[in-house]
Amino acid sequence: MFSMKIILGLCISLSLSPVFASYKDAESSYGKGSISLAGYRRILINLINDGYAFAAVPWMKDYLVKSSGSLDGEMEIALDKLLTVTGVHPFENLPEKILNRSRSINIRYILAKKLFKKERYQEALGQLGNLDSDHPNYPFSSHLKASILSVLGNHAAAEIEFKDCVRGSLREKSDTKSLLRQRQLQINHDYCVAGIARNSFAVKNYDKSDLSYLDIPKSSYIWPEILFEEAWNSYYQRSYNRTLGKLVSYNAPVFDFIFNPEIDVLKALTYMRMCLFEDAKKTVDTFYSSLLNPSRKLRTFLLSKGKDYSYFYQIVSDHEQGKPLSFDLLDTLIKAYRKDMAYHEMKGSLTEALVEYKRVTELPRSTFRSNLMRNIKQTVSDYRRYIGLGARAYLVKTYADLFISFQDMSYIKLEVLAQRKERLYRTDAVVGKKRGDIQYIKRNEKQYFWDFNGEFWADELGDYVFALRSECE
Numbered sequence: 083m084f085s086m087k088i089i090l091g092l093c094i095s096l097s098l099s100p101v102f103a104s105y106k107d108a109e110s111s112y113g114k115g116s117i118s119l120a121g122y123r124r125i126l127i128n129l130i131n132d133g134y135a136f137a138a139v140p141w142m143k144d145y146l147v148k149s150s151g152s153l154d155g156e157m158e159i160a161l162d163k164l165l166t167v168t169g170v171h172p173f174e175n176l177p178e179k180i181l182n183r184s185r186s187i188n189i190r191y192i193l194a195k196k197l198f199k200k201e202r203y204q205e206a207l208g209q210l211g212n213l214d215s216d217h218p219n220y221p222f223s224s225h226l227k228a229s230i231l232s233v234l235g236n237h238a239a240a241e242i243e244f245k246d247c248v249r250g251s252l253r254e255k256s257d258t259k260s261l262l263r264q265r266q267l268q269i270n271h272d273y274c275v276a277g278i279a280r281n282s283f284a285v286k287n288y289d290k291s292d293l294s295y296l297d298i299p300k301s302s303y304i305w306p307e308i309l310f311e312e313a314w315n316s317y318y319q320r321s322y323n324r325t326l327g328k329l330v331s332y333n334a335p336v337f338d339f340i341f342n343p344e345i346d347v348l349k350a351l352t353y354m355r356m357c358l359f360e361d362a363k364k365t366v367d368t369f370y371s372s373l374l375n376p377s378r379k380l381r382t383f384l385l386s387k388g389k390d391y392s393y394f395y396q397i398v399s400d401h402e403q404g405k406p407l408s409f410d411l412l413d414t415l416i417k418a419y420r421k422d423m424a425y426h427e428m429k430g431s432l433t434e435a436l437v438e439y440k441r442v443t444e445l446p447r448s449t450f451r452s453n454l455m456r457n458i459k460q461t462v463s464d465y466r467r468y469i470g471l472g473a474r475a476y477l478v479k480t481y482a483d484l485f486i487s488f489q490d491m492s493y494i495k496l497e498v499l500a501q502r503k504e505r506l507y508r509t510d511a512v513v514g515k516k517r518g519d520i521q522y523i524k525r526n527e528k529q530y531f532w533d534f535n536g537e538f539w540a541d542e543l544g545d546y547v548f549a550l551r552s553e554c555e
Contacts, residue, residue: 105132108450119148123157129454130160135167136435136461137442137454143173146180153184161186166218169431170195171468172461187217194226203230218258221250221270228277237281244281247274262430265303269423272302280311288319303423306340313348317355325352327546339417341480343373343487350494357554359498366495369487376411377484383412384477394477395470398425412477419476425469432465 108128122145129138142164153161165173165188173181174192181193190209197206210227213220228243251271255264279294295312298305313328329349332340346369353362387393397407398416407413419425439458445451 105129105134105445108132119145127156127160130164134438134442134454135164136431136438137457138164139168139172139461139464140457143176146173146176146183149183151183153186158184158186162188162217162219165189167434168461169427171428171431172464187214187219187223191219191223191226194223194230198226198230203234206230215250218254221247221254221267221274224250225270225274225277228274232277232281232284237285241278241281244274244277247271247277262427266423266427269303272298272304276304276308276311279315283311283315283318286318288315291315292319306337307342310342310345310348313345317348317352320355322352322356322552323548323550326548326550330546330548339414339421341411341414341418343369343480343484347487347490347494350491354494354498354501355554356550356552357501358550358552359502362494362498363502366491366498369491373411373484374488376409377481377488379409380411380415380477380481380484383408384474384481387474389474391467391470391474393470394473395466398469398473415477415480416473419473422472422476425472428465428468428472432462432469435462435465 105128108125122141126138126142126145129135129141142161161184165186170188170192173189174196176192178193178196181189181196184190194206194209197203197209207227207230210223210230213223213227217223224243224247228240228247231237231240231243248271251267251274255267255271258264258267275294275298279291279298282288282291282294292312292315295308295315298308302308309328309331313325316322316324316328326349329345329352331337332342332345346365350362350365350369353359353365397412398420401407401413401416401420407416435458439455439462442451442454442458445454
């Protein structure tokens, strides 16, 4: 029988020797002068096995471009290992014909995302067919597949995929020790639960959608944005008091990072549906007075900076360090962008790349080490560019949302004026009746009643319900 010392010695030998050998083999291959494609293949496999994924990124991209055939099994495994560490962002800008050379689930996921964005939905589904349920990326691929099916109107199949995504996310989360990956999988899980609710909403099963939304806990990272969707669902249920109650939660200080102009649009629209025209007008007027000038500043700012992604990265970095930005709306939007999961993934990868860079600097000096340092610097620069690009895209989208919201508010304002004018000529207008009463509150089996005491409490957010009487009668 082996002694404990011998067993420990074997464990150390098995865990350390191959790692050390992988780097030395890579360095040895690199030092032999002219390197063939097969030589780069061996260097990449050794680097990735030794934990230098970020240093391998530029060479892996070059290898994919220069290699004319499909990747062999060992290289596919190495690529999957790399993408699990670095994320898919570094490879998303590669042409489709290059990505098509790999059958890696991660690469197929990248391709499917690219095709989905181009609205080539059937081709995207083709990339996601017959997924390996044991693959670490399966929950994310399953989520994307469910979303595509939902867009195509195949809601029954989409619900099956969303539920599979929920199960897969929980399974993978229990199998990983990485806190960042656990968080990613939990968020993916919650988005898939939301996907089930959205799927029910799409087929106008609002009661089922309502119950599914309530399965997302308030502690969830995505719950603040989902609350707005719940408000729309209540609107389509004609539960207008519940819509207003959900929207008032956004006034709580804990939601100071949320910026969604549609919140005010839905609020004004709901008041209008209840014929509370003074409330609707006040909401519209407040929207214009508080956001018209800031939206103009945002437009001027975006036009002046163009596509200077390094500048947009810098303002995100400045915000992280507590430095004031040039105007309040910009500060609010960058705060919101920093809450986005895509940003957290890129920021996490950037941080890990910098840690890897420090490891490389501690290796013995050599030409190989210098090239690895150069590679990681390029990878770090790319991540900073991705963050800047993402920040600019978020600001541009927000400006577009503001523009549409101003159009919607203009329509509501005109409609309110017309309805108020019509009311002047009516003799049966509602007057002298109670504005609010508990009898106007509706609830389902997952909802309970308690009085709102005028303060916001964490466990009450999202559960407020107005008790206003519709004046359309």
